[in-house]
Amino acid sequence: MSSLKNCHRLVVKIGTSTLTHEEGHLNLRRIEALVKILSDFKNAGQQIVLVSSGAVSAGVARLGTHRPTCTKEKQAMAAVGQSELMKLYSRFFSDYGHTVAQMLLTKDVIDNPVRRAAAEDTFETLLRMGCVPIVNENDCISTTELNFGGNDTLSAYVALVAHADLLINLSDVDGLYDSDPRKNPNAKLISRVDHIDDSVLQMAGGAGTARGTGGMATKLEAAKLVCEAGIPMFILNGKDPHVLYELLDGAVVGTYFAVKQK
Numbered sequence: 001m002s003s004l005k006n007c008h009r010l011v012v013k014i015g016t017s018t019l020t021h022e023e024g025h026l027n028l029r030r031i032e033a034l035v036k037i038l039s040d041f042k043n044a045g046q047q048i049v050l051v052s053s054g055a056v057s058a059g060v061a062r063l064g065t066h067r068p069t070c071t072k073e074k075q076a077m078a079a080v081g082q083s084e085l086m087k088l089y090s091r092f093f094s095d096y097g098h099t100v101a102q103m104l105l106t107k108d109v110i111d112n113p114v115r116r117a118a119a120e121d122t123f124e125t126l127l128r129m130g131c132v133p134i135v136n137e138n139d140c141i142s143t144t145e146l147n148f149g150g151n152d153t154l155s156a157y158v159a160l161v162a163h164a165d166l167l168i169n170l171s172d173v174d175g176l177y178d179s180d181p182r183k184n185p186n187a188k189l190i191s192r193v194d195h196i197d198d199s200v201l202q203m204a205g206g207a208g209t210a211r212g213t214g215g216m217a218t219k220l221e222a223a224k225l226v227c228e229a230g231i232p233m234f235i236l237n238g239k240d241p242h243v244l245y246e247l248l249d250g251a252v253v254g255t256y257f258a259v260k261q262k
């Protein structure tokens, strides 16, 4: 199994439902705990890219308004929330001596070789400079034609473009179960997946929570994308970010998606 200890360049994705409280306000304790751990990993020599959702939710909470009902509202709320998010990340990371850099992407950047190469160069340069790139979809200009369809997919592309050794998807579930744990109390957690075939895809339930957009299906698609490109992925429950230390110490946690052996 690919170990976190031997991984030099790590992409960590955190979803809205993990970053925010039920009513949508940012969960400061959790964000601070995550930032402290990622800072510690950086201190130990790892390079970190953080893919963070939460812009729309943070914007809604900040404006004290309803959830967006149309694209224009979503874009406006994301613009408000993204700067809120970055302000917090910048403050927390600088408390531990690290510098953040914002990178906002849309799918057309990935699809265009010239722009993709520019993104690749920027990741490379930022990481060489010791920064922590914090990535989100550029929601304030993103439309259905341009978007990734959620940050699970975005995080997979980021892992590819940033040439990561490992992708960790911090979710609000412990990992992939053989059936929906919200409906079946006897559902079993699968600790390792070697091949994402139809039987695995069928284990994914429907969409995620009201606040986030993902679900298991988009996580499996992300896993397929990175594993085929030689990058393994974990799904871990991010409600306690200390699970990252457990993983570092060699514990069997979450679900590991192995790279297909050639």
Ligand code: GLU
Pocket: 015, 016, 052, 053, 054, 055, 056, 057, 078, 136, 137, 139, 149, 150, 151, 152, 212, 213, 214
């Ligand atoms: N980019 C969205 C946001 O920051 C989240 C998308 C997702 O959760 O998949 O609010």
